[in-house]
Amino acid sequence: MTAEPADHATDAVRMIAVWCPDWPVTAVRLVNGQGERDLDPETPVAVVSANHVVACSHAARRAGIRRGLRRREAQGRCPALVVLPRDEGAEVRAFEPVVQAIESLAPGVEISRPGIACVGARGPTRYFGGETAVVHALSRALITRLGDLAAVGSNVLIGIADGPFAAEQAARRGTIVDPGGSAAFLADMSVDTLGLPELADLLKRLGIRTLAAFAALPATDVLARFGPAGAWAHRQAGGRDARPIAARRPAAEFSAEVVFEPAVDTAEAVTFSTRTTAELFVTDLAGHGLACTCLELLVRTEHGEETVRRWRHAGVLGTLDVLDRVRWQLDSWLAGRHPEADQPTAGVTLLRLTPVECVPMLAHQQALWGASGADDERAHRALARLATLLGHGSVLTAVTDGGRTPAERTRLIPWGDERTPRNGPDRPWPGRLPAPAPSVLLDPPRPVQVLDASGRQVTVTERGAVSEAPAQLSYGHQPVPITAWAGPWPVDDRWWEGHRPRRRARFQLVDLRGRAYLATCTLPGSPVGTHPMPQTSTDAPVWTLDAVYD
Amino acid sequence: MLDSGNVDAGALVGNIDRLARRVAPPLPVADALRAVLPEGLPRGSTVAVHGSVSLLLALLGTASQEGAWSALVAMPPVSVEAAVEYGVDPARLAVVPDPGTEWSTAVSVLVDALDLVVVRPPATLPSALGRRMSARARSKDAVLLTYLGGAGLTHWPGADVVLTAATIEWTGVGDSAGHGRLRGRQVELSASGRGRHAPPRTTCCWLPAPLGTGIDSVSLPGPEVARLDDRRAG
Numbered sequence: 001m002t003a004e005p006a007d008h009a010t011d012a013v014r015m016i017a018v019w020c021p022d023w024p025v026t027a028v029r030l031v032n033g034q035g036e037r038d039l040d041p042e043t044p045v046a047v048v049s050a051n052h053v054v055a056c057s058h059a060a061r062r063a064g065i066r067r068g069l070r071r072r073e074a075q076g077r078c079p080a081l082v083v084l085p086r087d088e089g090a091e092v093r094a095f096e097p098v099v100q101a102i103e104s105l106a107p108g109v110e111i112s113r114p115g116i117a118c119v120g121a122r123g124p125t126r127y128f129g130g131e132t133a134v135v136h137a138l139s140r141a142l143i144t145r146l147g148d149l150a151a152v153g154s155n156v157l158i159g160i161a162d163g164p165f166a167a168e169q170a171a172r173r174g175t176i177v178d179p180g181g182s183a184a185f186l187a188d189m190s191v192d193t194l195g196l197p198e199l200a201d202l203l204k205r206l207g208i209r210t211l212a213a214f215a216a217l218p219a220t221d222v223l224a225r226f227g228p229a230g231a232w233a234h235r236q237a238g239g240r241d242a243r244p245i246a247a248r249r250p251a252a253e254f255s256a257e258v259v260f261e262p263a264v265d266t267a268e269a270v271t272f273s274t275r276t277t278a279e280l281f282v283t284d285l286a287g288h289g290l291a292c293t294c295l296e297l298l299v300r301t302e303h304g305e306e307t308v309r310r311w312r313h314a315g316v317l318g319t320l321d322v323l324d325r326v327r328w329q330l331d332s333w334l335a336g337r338h339p340e341a342d343q344p345t346a347g348v349t350l351l352r353l354t355p356v357e358c359v360p361m362l363a364h365q366q367a368l369w370g371a372s373g374a375d376d377e378r379a380h381r382a383l384a385r386l387a388t389l390l391g392h393g394s395v396l397t398a399v400t401d402g403g404r405t406p407a408e409r410t411r412l413i414p415w416g417d418e419r420t421p422r423n424g425p426d427r428p429w430p431g432r433l434p435a436p437a438p439s440v441l442l443d444p445p446r447p448v449q450v451l452d453a454s455g456r457q458v459t460v461t462e463r464g465a466v467s468e469a470p471a472q473l474s475y476g477h478q479p480v481p482i483t484a485w486a487g488p489w490p491v492d493d494r495w496w497e498g499h500r501p502r503r504r505a506r507f508q509l510v511d512l513r514g515r516a517y518l519a520t521c522t523l524p525g526s527p528v529g530t531h532p533m534p535q536t537s538t539d540a541p542v543w544t545l546d547a548v549y550d
Numbered sequence: 551m552l553d554s555g556n557v558d559a560g561a562l563v564g565n566i567d568r569l570a571r572r573v574a575p576p577l578p579v580a581d582a583l584r585a586v587l588p589e590g591l592p593r594g595s596t597v598a599v600h601g602s603v604s605l606l607l608a609l610l611g612t613a614s615q616e617g618a619w620s621a622l623v624a625m626p627p628v629s630v631e632a633a634v635e636y637g638v639d640p641a642r643l644a645v646v647p648d649p650g651t652e653w654s655t656a657v658s659v660l661v662d663a664l665d666l667v668v669v670r671p672p673a674t675l676p677s678a679l680g681r682r683m684s685a686r687a688r689s690k691d692a693v694l695l696t697y698l699g700g701a702g703l704t705h706w707p708g709a710d711v712v713l714t715a716a717t718i719e720w721t722g723v724g725d726s727a728g729h730g731r732l733r734g735r736q737v738e739l740s741a742s743g744r745g746r747h748a749p750p751r752t753t754c755c756w757l758p759a760p761l762g763t764g765i766d767s768v769s770l771p772g773p774e775v776a777r778l779d780d781r782r783a784g
Binding site for chain 2: 376379381394396397406409415433435438443484485488516547549
């Protein structure tokens, strides 16, 4: 318990998985009602979708029926086979009591697909005082709620292991895997158990047949060759959690909402209206280099009833996967399988998709010869990521704006907002400084003293002439001699706002060290500055440095 | 057997990577800067710039014209008008004025994806962190430009090139009567550094140039023309 390898399974969450074998068959049997011929447990039953067997009963398996067989071939192997079409809605509706049985023990049930659900084991283990006790309690809860399951000859298996994938495999065998033992537990299993037929096929042709062999490959190579889905499967195969080490809860801004006005009362209509939002939800995450692996779906009705479910998905959720889960959840809810009081009594008004877990897609491709210029897409993505990291408004982009002072002509806009200037930058702005522009803006302007040769403050007369030539520049410490200057250029603006005109004169000053400044002298009796509060200067002029020609 | 195959593949990828790094062309610089940076801005390098924001903008400008992305991190407010005069396309310029405590995170994220990242380091920068930033830029083929001016750091550990600009004189502005206006500035640029950049180089150039704007080499007719203009205007 104490010395476990640091990078191995220790970060994985203990999960309890509940598995109902041959769930499509069980669901179809439950829906078809009792008393018919195909309900006899000994009758071979196969559920067919797209002309291929997706599930079969135990009796059918004995007769040689396997998943993936063509319908005709299945019937050829077992002439007595009862072939039923798949009904996914029925599968979800029938699974609802199982989910509720698990929820009666612990919140936060994650439904991988109808037939498999997991829940975190930590809370119930502490409450019931041990994992075996949890399994007993869960069995009791399942039996009290699932009387009709037994009637159709179905059973439920429970397993506990590290992480959802290992837990599912444990449930298939009905065992409890010790903490940290998931990798060893998974080692000898076939790569088929990953549930990715194309990947499994390719791995077998490469000579990799067991999960241990697959897990032994370097993670970076797997990612490079098989992409995010392969990397995800690789982590599963190693008994590690699906979540990468750097996983973080995605920001709430990725959640998407659909508001229905007027309220909608059928699952089909809700699913249809959700399509666009689901697409946006997936592409928005993809735009940030993320892919959703666990999704929380909230639906609310006009009368305030709510249903919240978490859907975990093997691999990466696409738009169609999201819509499937929306339909499933609504099907089971609207069909009234909930015995509790929160059964819907009105149409649906709100649906919210929230990503619970995301993995980085790492899908951006570099040019063949490495650095051939960061492409725009990559830069956009990085800046958007930085903006979410630092908060909106901390990453900015600049546009040239209209105005007379350098500060007015620079406008910073939060990254992602539209780059539009407030005032036309190309309009004639009489009185603006010709090029070159000062490179550094002083914000707020720095108050200084501009003195003449004898040490008196320089001022500008009513007629726009300087009292004396500026000779020294002083801010705080020792005055610096001014070697060259230009001006004054009077600016009378904002006289159309407020009572007192703002009368200023601008100068360019070059000091002995070769630094050049843009300075403003605000004449006596004018309001100084624009922010934070216009103050009225006294009888002395106020000098400020506005910008530096650095 | 399988393992050894993988190792070979890994080594090959590494080789290709190194090969690509050598091939990656440096970012272009203005002709006037060729005297101090004969090869342009080598990708993956760290360039410390002393004494002039205009010089930084001139470095960004030429690369920006070629489609490069750049960012200013923790820099004093820069006039976008001046940036445009040096050729920077503001649509490809990101500004992070105050990254706060996430300073190094911001630089890392930007270095990963952008071509040029300008940063003014805080006054107290652990030298290990500086080296790490430079190493990150090197592995990502980005150019890290550090602005060492004002109250910030005065030395960047691990800089490949140190560029220093010193003002010689401003032209266009009258010396006593307030005539004229600032038109151009002659600066002395000096570069020193490590490795290929070890031999010190010095040049004079206009920053900004008196005719038109931007950066220009010093051979152009400059101050006399400008002064005559002003006298006529005055």
